[in-house]
Amino acid sequence: MLRLVHYPPGHHQPKHVHGEVSLSLLLDGGLTEKVGRREVGARPGQWCHKAAGVDHATSFGPVGATTLQLVVPELSALRPGLSWRWGFDAPVTQLMWSLLGARPAASGGEWLDDLAALLAPPEEDHRVPPWWPRAHEALCDASVSIASIAADCGVHRAQLVRVTQRLAGCSPTVLRQRARLGRCLARLSSEPDLALSQVALTAGFADQAHFSRACRRWLGQAPGRWRRTWLAPHATTPVPSCAGR
Template identity: 30%
Template sequence: MVARAPKPHLRPFVQVLWASDGTAAEGHPASEREYMLPTGAMHLVFCLGRPLRLYDDLHDPTGHTVGHALVGGARSTFYVRDVSRPSRSVGAQFQPGAAELLLGVPASALSGRHTRLEDLWGRVALDYREQLLEARSPEVALDRFESLLTARLAQGRALHPCVAGALELFADTADVRAVVDASGYSHRRFIALFREAVGLTPKVFCRIQRFQRALAWVASAPDASWADLALRAGYADQAHFNRDFREFSGISPGIYRELAPVSRQHVPIPRTSSR
């Protein structure tokens, strides 16, 4: 796996670019499926080998194929995907609010699901995939992918100032009412603008950012108590932390720690659990 930050002109829109060459298994060696945890952001992925396969739940025996080029909308809960065999892929995680500038569609129209890229861009999406298939290495694929995103970036458009200001404030506070007041918009109008741009309501977005802080603390302090981790991440108490953790990940904090994910968003599901 190769991952890097985008070039400066794309950094307001893209958090990270990544490419997998398919020479190693995507998930934990003891798992064929994994939980993908919500980040509050959207992603765009080109599967250069087999298509993405998802399962409706942990006990779904067959799952369903999504496609080779797809957009994962911002979501408020986990999903289950197939990682039983290695597969080449190239992808990007967008900055919150960048969806319409890069994809031409409001984030609210894509949230909570996966959408085939050809449904948004037409045949050109498959042409782009062919260009990435011809790349000689993950590094070359990333360069081509970055050029693709640059070409698709809507010229002369920018994130709504209200949403841009809110995202900046939400980096330091989860007080939605205070941010609404600072925006000068009505509560209803603010919520609509934010959800259209980000794909989530402000309250859910802030909850997921707090959940992500908790995951970061779990990774950096593996021996810390759960009560301490909850307070560090901004939860009022451990009970609140536990409820959010289960809602967003489908598992308890203790099981998450036992499963020891290499990447904090990719949680391996033991084979015995997916039968």
């Protein structure tokens, strides 16, 4: 099952568990999730795998959050060692973005085996530099220059570009466009009466034409058609309780 879920600003989910395996991509907003003594603050572009039975608590930021959620029970059999993990890995992110445009069946197909392989934990944790989460968050904000972000992280601009390419699978410029598109998709699905031009401007696009081109590039369809698809009867509504993932 594939769905979009909107969480209200400041919402808190106390400790709870789910009986299904899920993979979520944070499209807009922010959240903090705690499992045991571990706590992760997530921003747009990060994904999370959560195995069934993982006891976790989640708090959402001042603007709430919008996530693309894929419930995949088969992953338990394909990759039994997976538990709870937030990641930046580009192949997983790109697969989730492809699902945003394609809406494939949630079971069956070769892509399930590919997904199980992609979710394998990295052999070396130091593959992700400690400054990357801060840089990633800043890169999603078009008001800050790439050179300034690199300086703030204490690295050369070229190194920031290389790490972004490796972890996000794209250049810093494309990462920003994807972040803007994520904000647009969140508003398209949560505010069905909002004009496309207003959605584009408030998300950071110069105009509706730029937004439409980005939507066609990443999702293979125009914004209006995408919204109609996700507002169809099988699309989801906000989840204000612990029933969400």
